[in-house]
Amino acid sequence: MKKGISVILAGAMACTAFLGGCSGKTSGTSSAAGSAAGSSAAVSTAGGGQTYTFRYSEIQAPTHPASKADAKFAELVKEKSNGRINIQVYYNAQLGDEKSGVEQVQYGGLDFTRASLSVLSEFDKELNILSLPYLFSSSDQMWKVLDGDIGKKFLNGISGSKMVGLSWFDAGARNFYTVKPVKTMADLKGKKIRVQESALMMDMVKALGASPTPMDYGEVYSALQNGVVDGAENNWPSYESTKHYEVARYLLEDGHSRLPEMQLISQKTWEKLSDGDKQILQDCASECSQVERQLWAESEKDSQAKVKAAGATITELSPDELKKFQDAMKPLYEKYAKDYMDTVNQIQATK
Known part of the structure; x- marks a missing residue:
């Protein structure tokens, strides 16, 4: 042994x-x-260190200007994070409608979305200011406001709803279009006008002497065709893409609303990120905002050309007639912006 x-x-x-x-x-x-x-590790640390895959909800089709800008945002973020941050964009409301998307971002079920002010104002009442009719005199003036301190204030203000505002998107000016000619405010009297289910929009139509008729967007064409409503209101690309000009051939270019849209990230997602990654997202959001504005401008011109070629009649308001529309909105400013008139005055004073 x-x-x-x-x-x-x-x-x-x-x-x-x-x-x-x-x-x-x-x-x-x-x-x-x-x-x-x-x-x-040194490369990763320089860019924030962690690898992420985020989801972005978009209700529009991939060909829409906002959707193209979403895709550009995802591309820029991936590039500037050296491939660490991947954003998957889901189009055509695959993850829910616009309001549902905002709600999911709010509680952290989704990471990103893009939403209109008509939806966001339910979460931040002060945003109603930007929805006020005839608030902005032009697109250029609106962007001077939104790219300045006031715009930043509104982006930051949404944080009270557990979301972070990243950037602004353009959604153009909204105009009235009708089955029969409308050239003045008096011509709108008694007309049934389809609007979004928004108290502000309904009050605007009432103030102009017309009858607001909320209904689902997909029902508007047949409602115009069958006389259920006499008209509707929307931006140029929507008027053209839905072919509403076929049944409502008279457009009154009054530009009553210029409703910017906001690109959002969930507060829960934001808090996961390093300062470096937050800066990447902010920089990319700002860059894609400029891309979206250019895409929107091109889309608007293209839609205008198609509608005019199809024989629609376009009426521009004279300065005197426009003032009548603006004056009719004074009660709405009192109702929806009484506590925020300092901000309203700052916006209107911006040239």
């Missing part, structure tokens, strides 16, 4: 010596791997 134990001990010592030599080689390999890992 003693002889057997001696043999085993001798073998173990030999094996230890052998492994010691192997250990030296392995140590060299591990050191090289450690250097590579350290290099990789």
Whole structure:
């Protein structure tokens, strides 16, 4: 037995010596791997360190200007984060309608969405200011406001609803269009006008002497065709893409509402991020906002050309007639912006 134990001990010592030599080689390999890992970690740390896959809800089709801008945002973020942050955009309301998307972002079920003020004002009443009819005199004036301190204030203000505003998107000016000619405010009297289910929009139509008729967007074409409503209101691309000009051939270019839209991230998602990653998202959101504005402008011009070529009649309001529309809105300013008139005055004073 003693002889057997001696043999085993001798073998173990030999094996230890052998492994010691192997250990030296392995140590060299591990050191090289450690250097590579350290290099990789340094790159990751510079960009925030973590790898993420986020979901972005979009109700529009991939060809819509906002959807194209969403895609550009995802592309920029992936590029500037060295592939660490991936944003998957879901189009055509695959993840729910606009209001549902905002609600999911609010509680963290979704990471990103883009939403109109008509929806967001339910979460932040002060946003009703930006929905006030005839608030902005032009697109240029609106962007001076939104790109300045007032716009930043509204983006930051949504944080009270557990969301972070990243940037603004354009959605153009909204105009009235009708089955029969309307050239003045008096011509609108008694007309049934389809509007969104928004108290502000319904009050606006009432103030102009017409009858607001809320209904689902998909029902508007047949409602115009069958006389259920006398008219509706929307922006140029929507008027053209829905072919509403086929059954409501008279457009009154009054520009009653210029409703920007907001790109949002969930507060829960935002708080997961490093300062470096937050800056990446903010920079990319600002850049894609500029892309969306250009895409929107191109889409608007294209839609105008198509509608006019199809024989629609476009009426521009004279300055005197426009003032009548504006004056009719004074009760709405009192009702919806009474506590925010300082901000309203700042907006209107911006030139």
